[in-house]
Amino acid sequence: MDRIYADRRYLIIGFFLLIGLFFLARLFYVQIMVDKYILSANNNVLRYVTQYPARGLVFDRNGKLLVYNEAAYDLMVIPRQVKNADTMALCHLIGIDKEEFINRLQKARNFSPYRPSIFEAQITRENYGFLEEQLFLFPGFFVQSRTLRKYTYPVAAHTFGYIGEAGPEVIEKNPYYRSGDYIGISGIEKSYEDILRGKKGMKIRVYDVLNRDKGSFREGKYDTASMAGTDLYSSMDVELQQYGELLMTNKKGSIVAIEPQTGEILCVVSSPSYDPNLLAGNIRKKNYTLLLQDTIFIPLFNRALMAMYPPGSTFKLVDALIGQQEGVLTPDTRYGCPGGFPLGNGKKVACHPHPSPLDLVGAIQISCNSYFCRVFKSIIDKKSFASTRQSYENWRKEVMSFGFGKRIGIDIPGELNGNIPTPTYYDKYHGVDRWRSMTIISLGIGQGEIGITPIQLANLAALISNRGWYYPPHIIHGIGRKDSLNLAYNTKRNTLVDPRYFDIVIEGMGDVVTGGTGRIAQIDSVNVCGKTGTAQNPHGKNHSIFIAFAPRENPKIAISVVCENAGMGAAWAAPIASLMIEKYLKRQVKRKDLEERMINGNLINGKLPESERGQGNLLPD
Amino acid sequence: MREDKGIFYRIDWVVVLLYLLLVFIGWLNIYAAVYNDIHNNIVDLTQKYGKQMVFILAAIFLALGILIIDPKFFSQFAWFIYGFFLFMLVVVIFSGRVVAGSKGWFAFGGFGIQPAEFAKMATVLALAKYLGTLDVSLARFRSMMIAAAIILAPAVIVLLQHDTGSAIVFLALVIVLYRAGLTGFVPLAFIVLPVLGILALLVSKVILVAVLLLVAGIFYFYSNKKLRTIVLITGIFLGSVGFVFSVDFSVNHILEQHQRNRIHVLLGQVIDLKGAGYNVNQSLIAIGSGRVFGKGYLQGTQTKYNFVPEQSTDFIFCTVGEEWGFAGSSALVLIYLGLFTRIIFLAERQRSRFSRFYGYGVASILFFHFAINIGMTLGLVPVIGIPLPFISYGGSSMWAFTIMLFIFVRQDSYRYDLV
């Protein structure tokens, strides 16, 4: 019955075609007849302007500002939008030649024809003002503001590290980063990158053909705000850091100071160093190359974390502790010293002249090599172990509980493990079951294959002052708030040595300073406990080492000082450590002569240090 | 009679090829719309074109599946399918997910299903089933009401999901009713009333009422002047006046601000190129900048820089206009017109009333989407977010339109066996 309405199909099809034709007419009008739309298309251009957040600031333990930001401007280019620009005028404005201009434009185009690339990074504020006025002449170019890292004090370059543009590997791995973004590359800038960087935002602006800002796109509906980075509160005492760097002038080596109760690092000096401002901004690339090329001073090398030294006599403290723990040593144990420890093949480990025999305190005070070779031998030869290998493994485990042989986990990147040789190493070197306590006796006096970093040495001083425990050293104690805790460093670590064995060792360390090898470290009205050390150096003059903590009754600072090629521990490391302790505890140094002598001492340029000759009364360690 | 031949000898290849052509054009343009430097692998599944390819492959499987189902199934189960999707429309209100302000989505893991898209197909089935019943005549008031109820029930539920665009689509089925014998006044009213509504907003109401009075007078003058006619003319006149005032009232007092803005902008009363008029203006700029032959594939700048919002879904036609120019966009319009007339032609050769009305339903729904979507990008109708069939990005619409079309292709292939 619907056949009667069959003719209605023509009306329906007609209606469809009518609408279709109407669309065709409208398309013809919009696309061919009028020009206004094609003009509009060329006229407005969207620009995605990244809103870089201010990076977090860094303060020292007394609230002094250490790292901050300064505004800088990048000239950006979108290659596809570059049109009939007066190239020469722009070249003139930013001081490049035409060839360089074409070069950079091609580079940007290779990256993307319609995404912004940096054309000239970090234009100065004055140039920016000038450029901004002229910029409408150069379609496709615009200026993006961002911040530059600045350092209030020209110190602690290794600790702060530096930031730079994120490389392709980073961008590949982490979608947050885009080409041209900055990222922490070393130091705390790297280890706290996620906290410092904040969150980028994005503003979409509409620009017309004359490169004029026509306001935000859709009233900023699609804009996202940036979030400033979180501030960091460092445990660094910047005055102490400055003083340490001053003392280390013209010396290779390092100073690490720790607050024993908390593990907070008070200063980390690695010398030679450089002004951290050298690696901020667009001068970074040039300066970095210069610093990298300096193969004599190696200023980029963070000795405090990355240099390994045999600990020398400072390791005798560890012998004293482990010996007691293993029951092979008591405070009353006495050993004689016939000028050295005979090795049985006619050779001996030499010792300097001193009264003999000595008990444990005396042996620490005088730093007797024979005594501690015997202690080490009795640890390794202890009857309760079936083999040398087993007792050595036990000894190694105890040594490593002091934070040796394995990264302590400080929050500055690059830390090395150090080295406590594995039994397998000796197996390879001497043959399986072919080595005995006498074979490895040099370990007992901290020489040989053993390698310890300055941060581990400072930690040794800290854990002795605490009588057997430590918090892993760290430079940042507050994230966002000064009094917040850095949770990553909140777990106390214990050594495998019972706390009761520490008192006698501390007594010995006190005697080292009052009447032993480290007398030069004495400070008026402060009881300093210390231990000298000399690291044998097959490549040149020995390294001078000193570890200490003070005051003895209530330790506030534990410190390690290493001076490369400076001879005995008492020569340079001990006085420097002592000056550092005085500076930290008393805020000013009274021993001006000593201070001046240390600052002026030049151990780098091959001259024999004057002090070495003048200090004949120093005791060897 | 043709039992020995397989399904591929029986289906209408013109419709199928036009369908495949549209789907392919859609995919190419979605790639162009979201193309950027970083993701430029055309089968990248994290990108819309990669996903659309998966949608298309799934749609083709659905189509093949439908072609092997017993063609009688659809008419037998029409009411069941209709009931099922009505139920789903209600369920989604309570358990669905909000996408772009409308609460019409079921979330399945990473993607959403929009029952409203499928409800169109179900409603066409139900309407065809009802109109195909032998004793139904739209001359009767009762039948008219039942047919209207079949159409309006899903439309009202969709409206409750705040999806105005999809709800309006159901009104396209008045074309089916017209073909089935509904008085021409109803579809005429569908055309006249919007015109009257626009005039109500543009022209002073005093003048409009005067003009209406004049028209009524002319009709009266030429009429047979019987009482029945006079009552009818007076009724229509009063109804029109009432309509004019109610349009004015509802636009200014009932509609929400953003809807009101869209209407004002469309009528040219407000020029607001950054606000409500932004989409349409950018869309016109994109299309207009295509000129005769377009900027070339992937060379569009307006769509690429995201000037045009929702360019892969509702505004996909902009990409066509910008990159393929007048040549490409008018070709696309012609392909659609070809598809619609072919479907009408096929519908008319059906022996089964169900199949015929179903065909008309398919053509009406597709046509309505086409008209509203392209009309919107060309600035001719208000911005109503409904997809361009087979072209716009999206799994639900792709699958729903494919199922709807291929049910008809299936019916047509067995037209000699169905009565």
Ligand SMILES: [Zn+2]
């Ligand atoms: Zn001795």
